[in-house]
Amino acid sequence: MTLLRNAASISRRTLLAASAATLFTSRIAFAKAQTDKRLVVIILRGALDGLAVMPPHGDPRYADLRGDLAIRPPGALKSALPLDGFFGLHPAMVEMHRLYGAGEAVFFHAISSPYRQRSHFDGQDVLENGAGAPLAVNDGWLNRALTALPGAEALAIGQNVPLILRGEASAASWAPSYLKAADDDTVARLMRMYADDALLQPALEMAAATDAAVGEMGARKRRGAAFKADAEAAAKLLAGENGARIAVLQFGGWDTHVNQGAETGQLANRLQQLDAALGALKTGLGPAWKDTAVIVVTEFGRTARVNGNRGTDHGAGAAAFVLGGAVNGGRIAADWPGLGDRDLYENRDLRPTADIRSVFKGVLHDHMKIPAARLENDVFPDSAYAKLITGLVA
Amino acid sequence: MGKTDIALTRFGLGARPGERVAVAKDPESWLKDQTKPRSADMPASKGVLFSAEGFRKIRMARQDLRRAADGGDAKKAGDFLKTLRPYYAADVKARVEHAVTTTASFRERMVLFWSNHFTVSAAGKPHLIGVIGTLEREAIRPNVMGKFEDMLLAVARHPVMLAYLDNIQSVGPNSRGGRFKDVGLNENYARETLELHTLGVNGGYAQDDVIALAKILTGWSVDRTSGAFTFRKAAHEPGAKTLLGERYSKAGVSQGESALKGLARHPSTARHIAEKLARHMRADAPPDTLVERLERTFIKTNGDLGALSRTLIDSPEMWEADQAKFKTPNEFIVSALRALNAGGPDSPVPDRLALSFDLMAQRPFFAPSPAGWPDGAADWAGPSAVKQRLEWSQQIAAMAGGKANPAQLGEAVLGDLLGETTRFHVAGAESGAQGLTLMLMAPEFQRR
Numbered sequence: 097m098t099l100l101r102n103a104a105s106i107s108r109r110t111l112l113a114a115s116a117a118t119l120f121t122s123r124i125a126f127a128k129a130q131t132d133k134r135l136v137v138i139i140l141r142g143a144l145d146g147l148a149v150m151p152p153h154g155d156p157r158y159a160d161l162r163g164d165l166a167i168r169p170p171g172a173l174k175s176a177l178p179l180d181g182f183f184g185l186h187p188a189m190v191e192m193h194r195l196y197g198a199g200e201a202v203f204f205h206a207i208s209s210p211y212r213q214r215s216h217f218d219g220q221d222v223l224e225n226g227a228g229a230p231l232a233v234n235d236g237w238l239n240r241a242l243t244a245l246p247g248a249e250a251l252a253i254g255q256n257v258p259l260i261l262r263g264e265a266s267a268a269s270w271a272p273s274y275l276k277a278a279d280d281d282t283v284a285r286l287m288r289m290y291a292d293d294a295l296l297q298p299a300l301e302m303a304a305a306t307d308a309a310v311g312e313m314g315a316r317k318r319r320g321a322a323f324k325a326d327a328e329a330a331a332k333l334l335a336g337e338n339g340a341r342i343a344v345l346q347f348g349g350w351d352t353h354v355n356q357g358a359e360t361g362q363l364a365n366r367l368q369q370l371d372a373a374l375g376a377l378k379t380g381l382g383p384a385w386k387d388t389a390v391i392v393v394t395e396f397g398r399t400a401r402v403n404g405n406r407g408t409d410h411g412a413g414a415a416a417f418v419l420g421g422a423v424n425g426g427r428i429a430a431d432w433p434g435l436g437d438r439d440l441y442e443n444r445d446l447r448p449t450a451d452i453r454s455v456f457k458g459v460l461h462d463h464m465k466i467p468a469a470r471l472e473n474d475v476f477p478d479s480a481y482a483k484l485i486t487g488l489v490a
Numbered sequence: 491m492g493k494t495d496i497a498l499t500r501f502g503l504g505a506r507p508g509e510r511v512a513v514a515k516d517p518e519s520w521l522k523d524q525t526k527p528r529s530a531d532m533p534a535s536k537g538v539l540f541s542a543e544g545f546r547k548i549r550m551a552r553q554d555l556r557r558a559a560d561g562g563d564a565k566k567a568g569d570f571l572k573t574l575r576p577y578y579a580a581d582v583k584a585r586v587e588h589a590v591t592t593t594a595s596f597r598e599r600m601v602l603f604w605s606n607h608f609t610v611s612a613a614g615k616p617h618l619i620g621v622i623g624t625l626e627r628e629a630i631r632p633n634v635m636g637k638f639e640d641m642l643l644a645v646a647r648h649p650v651m652l653a654y655l656d657n658i659q660s661v662g663p664n665s666r667g668g669r670f671k672d673v674g675l676n677e678n679y680a681r682e683t684l685e686l687h688t689l690g691v692n693g694g695y696a697q698d699d700v701i702a703l704a705k706i707l708t709g710w711s712v713d714r715t716s717g718a719f720t721f722r723k724a725a726h727e728p729g730a731k732t733l734l735g736e737r738y739s740k741a742g743v744s745q746g747e748s749a750l751k752g753l754a755r756h757p758s759t760a761r762h763i764a765e766k767l768a769r770h771m772r773a774d775a776p777p778d779t780l781v782e783r784l785e786r787t788f789i790k791t792n793g794d795l796g797a798l799s800r801t802l803i804d805s806p807e808m809w810e811a812d813q814a815k816f817k818t819p820n821e822f823i824v825s826a827l828r829a830l831n832a833g834g835p836d837s838p839v840p841d842r843l844a845l846s847f848d849l850m851a852q853r854p855f856f857a858p859s860p861a862g863w864p865d866g867a868a869d870w871a872g873p874s875a876v877k878q879r880l881e882w883s884q885q886i887a888a889m890a891g892g893k894a895n896p897a898q899l900g901e902a903v904l905g906d907l908l909g910e911t912t913r914f915h916v917a918g919a920e921s922g923a924q925g926l927t928l929m930l931m932a933p934e935f936q937r938r
Contacts, residue, residue: 141858164672214681214700215691217861230691255851256872269872274849275881282884282924286931289915293933295816295871300880303873348858349614353656353678404674405659410681442697 129248133422133463134334134388135342136377137238137260140370141220142350144394145408146415146446148363149189150205154182157435165358165402174359179203180428187359188367191375192419199426201419202488204455206433208396208448210482212441214410216351219395224260226453226476233477235263237456240475242267242342244466250342251306251333253326261344266298268306268340270333277307309338323347327373331380339384347373350394353407374419386421389463389489391455397446400435413446416455422463424490451482458485493517495905496809500771500938501802502595504825505903509593518803524597525799530631531597533588537580541628541649544577544621545717551617574620578612581623582844582854589824590833597634600799602820603770605630608645608687609862610654612855618653622855625650638763638793639754642687646750647719649712655679655860662708662727675727680704682860688753690762695734702733706749709742760788763798771802773814774866780807813907813937816867819850821938822879826930829903830890850878880931887926896925900932907934 151167152158153176159166167186168175176184177193183205185193195201211222211230218230226237236258242250242265251268252261261267283304290297310333323345330343349366356363370392378385397414413433419425433439433447441447453476460466460475461484468484476482497517498505505513513520539547551570592598605626612619629644629651645651652658660676661667668674680703684695709726712719721743730739736752738745753759764784768776784801791797802808817825823846833839847853857863864870896916900908912932919925929935 213691214697215685216859217685218691252872254872255875255878256869259868262868269874271851271874271878273874273878273881275878275885278877278880278884279924281920282927283880285915285919285924285928286880289911289928289932292911295867296876296933296936299871299873299876303877306873307877351614351859353676354659403676404661404663404672405656405676406672407656407676409677444697 128338129341130246131248131341131464132384132387133341133465134339134381134384134420135459135464136330136334136345136388136390136420137343138345138347138370138373138390138392139220139223139258139260140350140392140394141216141346141348142352142394143216143219143396143398143410144350144414145352145356145363145398146205146413147398147400147408148356148358149186149367150179150203150415151176151184151186152182152205152432152435153184155432155435161400161402161435163402164406165356165408167358182432183428183430186364186367188364189371191371191378192417195374195378195419196426200421200423201417201425202423203428203430204416204418204450204452205428205430206413206446206448207416207430207450207452207455208413209452211396212412214396214412216395216410221259223393223395223452224258226456226479228478236260237453237475238342238344239263239265239267241460241464241466241471244470244475245341245464248341249339250344251340252344252346253330254346258344258346261342266302268302270306270310270329272329309333323369324373324376327376328380331377334388335381335384345373352398353403353409354405356407378421381421388420389418389422389459390420391459392417392419393452399444400440400446401444411445412441413448416452418455418459418488422489424487429485451479453479453482454485455488457482458488462486463489492906493809495907496811497521498595499825499904499907500808500813500815501599503589503592503599503821504595504828504938505905506591506828507831507899507902510902510905521596521803522800524594525635525796525803527597528633528636528796530601530634531588531592531594532627532631533581533584535584535627537576538584538627539577539620539624541621541624542717544574544624545649545653545712546715547574547620548617549714549717571616571619574617577620578622578855579841579844582847583839583841585623585626585854586824586827586844587833587839590827590839595828596799600634600795601626601631603767604634604641604795606857606862607766608641608651609857609860610650610855611857611860613858615654618650619855621650624648633795635796635799636794637754638759638788638795639751641795642750642754643747645687646683646707646710646746649717649719652679652710652712652719655682657707658711660704660708661725662705664729665708665727666724667722668725668727673725675701675704675708677701677704680707683707683750683753686861688762689756689758690765693756693758693762699733702731703749706731706733706738707746710746754793757789760785760793763793764788767798767802770815770865772807774868777807780805813934815865815938816871817936817938818863818865818870819847819852819875819879820854820863822936823847823850823882825935825938826883826886829899829930829935830886830894846882849882850875879936880927883927883930884923887923887930890923890926894922894926896922896929899926900929904932904934908932909934 153169170176170178209222210228211219221230224236227233238260255271257269393416397411398408399411431449457471494514494517612622625648629648633641655678656676657679661673681700685691705727709722711722764781768781787801916925916929
């Protein structure tokens with residue numbers, strides 16, 4: 097009998113309660129971590145339009161620049177939700193607005209990674225590698241952070257692990273399967289066959305361990321809107337005392353070159369799904385919500401002006417969000433650059449006035465308790481100019 | 491290590507039983523013969539749309555589709571999309587069946603490579619689902635061993651690409667059509683042409699070049715009546731434009747043709763294609779010598795894709811024994827079906843097998859972005875993904891119903907690639923189905 101055969105055939109409750117540590121030797125999935133804090137990173141791929149999600153009504157140029165795409169200021173029917181008088185929040189973001197009201201959300205605007213060109217793919221690479229330039233390193237900043245969190249498990253929702261979580265520390269991935277589970281004995285034999293395989297052996301071992309843990313935590317096949325289901329699954333896997341501590345979710349479809357819409361339409365529908373997922377995350381986490389910080393980011397923003405097709409093109413400065421029960425929120429952190437022609441980056445995009453890594457550092461430091469020196473030296477190399485923001489968590 | 495198994499597995503899409511014997515006589519000639527015809531074979535077209543008729547259908551449902559794109563209540567559009575789905579299903583099935591049965595599997599790999607290079611995707615553009623496979627048929631296959639610039643131009647004139655990357659909406663601000671409300675320049679296609687299709691992201695272009703190319707390509711569109719490519723003069727931004735320091739002053743559609751030819755011949759394009767091809771064919775971090783050789787061939791032959799394929803065959807790096815590439819889900823599924831002798835009139839690929847791609851998160855023509863599918867090990871060997879392959883293999887092995895002797899099959903399709911450890915575990919399996927599962931999941935079978 098091998099370890100995995102044992103793992104998969106004994107009662108999952110027993111596995112978790114008593115013998116997980118003896119079953120999985122070095123890489124114990126979902127063992128008790130030293131920290132109770134949860135961190136969720138949601139990557140919005142395709143470049144979310146910050147000027148739509150957080151319309152700056154206080155800027156005199158906004159309505160003009162955006163024309164039909166401008167979100168109406170708070171007050172009218174189906175208009176923006178009020179924030180601080182200067183900024184509003186897109187009407188689809190009801191849950192997020194509630195979190196803001198409850199002091200559980202900090203909103204950032206005119207923020208970006210240091211990447212200033214306009215390729216989605218390089219932009220996402222920089223956002224995830226944390227090293228300031230495309231392909232500068234092969235691993236992700238969240239994986240480097242994970243190495244500083246003994247016992248903490250991290251997982252990506254989806255079959256594969258995105259760059260942000262790839263690296264030296266092992267990370268799990270989980271997606272629902274529609275196929276019959278693999279036979280225990282076959283898994284055991286395969287593990288022996290993979291003994292010398294540095295790619296497949298750790299992957300299969302992690303998958304088997306994750307499956308065992310997931311069975312206990314009750315994550316199920318997806319149902320309903322896919323992204324909300326991802327959030328529900330993530331919540332299940334994070335909620336328990338022995339749950340994962342870090343989760344990464346990915347949500348695409350933000351590249352709104354054509355017919356972006358305003359209060360309603362294409363982008364609004366997408367935002368509504370994001371908002372529902374945030375609500376599901378909070379509900380699903382239950383008591384663990386108070387220990388949770390969620391970072392919502394995108395690779396860059398979109399053009400300040402509308403393009404020829406009622407859409408927007410790739411830009412620079414974006415919006416970002418930190419929310420959760422652990423967050424010291426109810427405020428907006430933005431050094432607003434203005435929307436005048438000369439204020440815009442290359443007379444085109446919202447000018448970034450903050451580095452997104454300042455936010456990442458702040459959350460990893462105050463929330464996950466990773467020492468500043470480690471963040472500066474290992475997690476975000478050569479990023480001293482992106483000053484750690486303190487006070488993001490309560 | 492014999493060349494037969496490398497030819498079949500690394501260049502080709504995996505061996506079918508019996509194929510080794512045929513190829514073993516002269517693996518290099520077997521490969522080179524596949525580079526001679528300019529075009530690739532066409533999968534069966536039963537139940538498949540051609541792009542023009544597809545666009546005529548789309549046009550008929552235009553109003554509903556516009557509402558769908560705007561995200562409004564769109565039940566009618568949904569009903570319309572349902573009528574298009576069978577065309578997609580027929581196309582995917584024919585494509586899989588062809589990949590699984592072809593005897594020219596190196597040429598077919600090149601089709602898949604170039605089709606992915608010029609990705610079009612129904613993700614985010616659901617109304618294209620019925621025609622999404624037509625670009626591969628109509629622009630890629632005819633040119634797969636032809637000239638890169640011919641393929642680039644065929645793609646640029648293809649209705650699906652023009653729709654996918656929004657060029658059909660792009661209108662020059664100073665054109666006759668530019669004075670209407672809600673029309674203007676859309677730079678999406680121009681940007682991806684520079685970044686993804688030709689020069690590469692570090693290929694030395696700037697935002698001004700993106701705009702210039704977008705203006706050059708204004709008017710490249712789809713005819714409302716015929717559903718075919720058309721050049722709309724009224725949408726074309728008038729005047730000469732400067733792209734990458736070159737002035738393009740011809741009028742009309744020939745301005746775009748000249749600009750695209752210029753991009754196809756640009757040294758950055760040669761470098762970009764050489765790197766990408768070497769990465770796909772040899773290793774996630776390919777040897778510089780291979781990249782440089784491909785680059786030289788591209789420049790010397792003006793982007794002759796047949797010559798590029800022959801350079802691969804003549805490159806010693808390609809014949810080194812280590813299996814450095816982890817198969818993508820598509821490669822894994824196709825090679826597994828080939829190994830199991832599936833396809834053909836006697837054992838057609840079952841309809842539901844098309845779902846396999848979905849299950850492994852690589853649904854055909856649904857790439858998440860215009861960059862297409864990645865092909866690195868880190869992209870596809872996630873824990874959950876490996877488990878999914880295992881579950882699928884188990885199911886396929888059960889379907890094969892113990893007909894195959896896994897040890898013999900392993901010898902027949904992997905040959906010299908088959909290692910001692912795998913041999914041992916496959917031979918010791920408790921059942922034929924388990925042995926087959928282990929064979930399909932073996933490190934040697936998961937890689938190429």
